Amino acid sequence: MLWARDLSHAFGAIRALDGISFTLDRGQTLVIFGPNGAGKTTLLRVLAGLVRPARGAAGVEGGRRSIGWIGHQSQLYGHLTVAENMRFWGTLYDVPPRDLDHRQAELLARLGLEARAGQQVRTLSRGETQRAAIARALIHDPPVLLLDEPFTGLDRLAAEELGRLFGELAARGRATVLVTHDVEEGTELASEVAFMRAGRFLAYGPRAARDAATLTAAYREVVGGA
Numbered sequence: 001m002l003w004a005r006d007l008s009h010a011f012g013a014i015r016a017l018d019g020i021s022f023t024l025d026r027g028q029t030l031v032i033f034g035p036n037g038a039g040k041t042t043l044l045r046v047l048a049g050l051v052r053p054a055r056g057a058a059g060v061e062g063g064r065r066s067i068g069w070i071g072h073q074s075q076l077y078g079h080l081t082v083a084e085n086m087r088f089w090g091t092l093y094d095v096p097p098r099d100l101d102h103r104q105a106e107l108l109a110r111l112g113l114e115a116r117a118g119q120q121v122r123t124l125s126r127g128e129t130q131r132a133a134i135a136r137a138l139i140h141d142p143p144v145l146l147l148d149e150p151f152t153g154l155d156r157l158a159a160e161e162l163g164r165l166f167g168e169l170a171a172r173g174r175a176t177v178l179v180t181h182d183v184e185e186g187t188e189l190a191s192e193v194a195f196m197r198a199g200r201f202l203a204y205g206p207r208a209a210r211d212a213a214t215l216t217a218a219y220r221e222v223v224g225g226a
Contacts, residue, residue, distance in 0.1 A: 001026050001175045002144050006056035007046055008199075016042040017053065018199035024192070026143075029166070029176040031186040031207075033219050034196035040179040041072070043196075044146045047177060060144050065093060068142035070150050074133035078122030082113055082132045085121060086139050093140035100139070107135040110165060112158065126153040134162065145169065145176040151185055163188060183219070187212040195222045 007020040016039040024030055034040050045051040048071075049064040060066055069075075076085045083104060090100040108114045111131040116124060121132060130153040137145070145166070151159045163185050170176060170189070180186045186193075187207065193215065195203040202222050210218070 001061045002047070002177070004047065004056065004058040007043065007053045007058060008055040009042060009046065009051065009053045015199045017046065020199070020201060022194070022204060024175045024177070026173040026175055027170050028191045029170050029178060029189050030192040030194060031178045031180065031190035032194045032196050033180070033183065033186065035223065038196040039199040040196055041148055044071070044148050044177060044179060048146050062143060066143050068137040068140070068145045070133055070137045070146070071148045074121070074129050076121045076129065076132055076136060079120060081118050081120055082108070082135070083117040085132065086135055089136050090139045095140050103139055103141065107138055111135050127155060127158060130154055131158065143174055145174055147176065147178045149180055150178070151180060151182055159185060183216050184212045187215050195219050197223050
């Protein structure tokens with residue numbers, strides 16, 4: 001459903017990706033842990049089709065329109081309301097009007113934004129903006145999710161609710177690549193785990209029965225010792 005083969009890319013002398021390969025099937029969630037500068041965001045941008053790699057290739061079943069993308073920028077228009085942003089993005093993805101009404105109402109309720117639907121995005125708090133960006137990314141019900149630190153700006157309750165939502169989406173067959181610094185949240189969601197540094201996967205495989213503490217120790221050993 002989602003694959004990468006020998007992805008390599010550099011920004012000048014900085015090697016952001018160095019031979020990354022993996023395949024994800026429906027319902028699988030790959031969680032990537034790594035220090036700042038490891039290449040995690042560059043990898044997501046290549047998978048989303050926003051950056052063309054210097055070498056290698058990546059693909060998504062159904063094409064790029066099958067992707068729901070949450071990056072460091074909200075991709076929301078500040079002068080538009082939350083609801084107007086959702087309708088704008090839904091229209092871009094050709095969501096039928098009746099389905100769009102249903103999706104918008106469902107996501108606003110699930111993400112706790114019903115009271116903010118008519119509010120301009122530029123007036124929202126950081127956490128509310130993040131939740132609105134998540135609603136925007138999910139408005140077309142994408143089968144593939146690319147998530148770059150989606151819990152940023154959220155309080156614990158909101159993060160837990162978002163984790164449950166992502167878990168439900170995986171159970172319904174969504175394939176997900178998630179970059180996060182939150183080992184606890186990442187461990188709960190992962191079916192596959194990768195440790196990344198200097199553009200490379202130093203370790204990659206099923207999460208199996210490993211808990212957050214075990215993964216944290218393994219991460220420090222592998223990444224810290226590289």
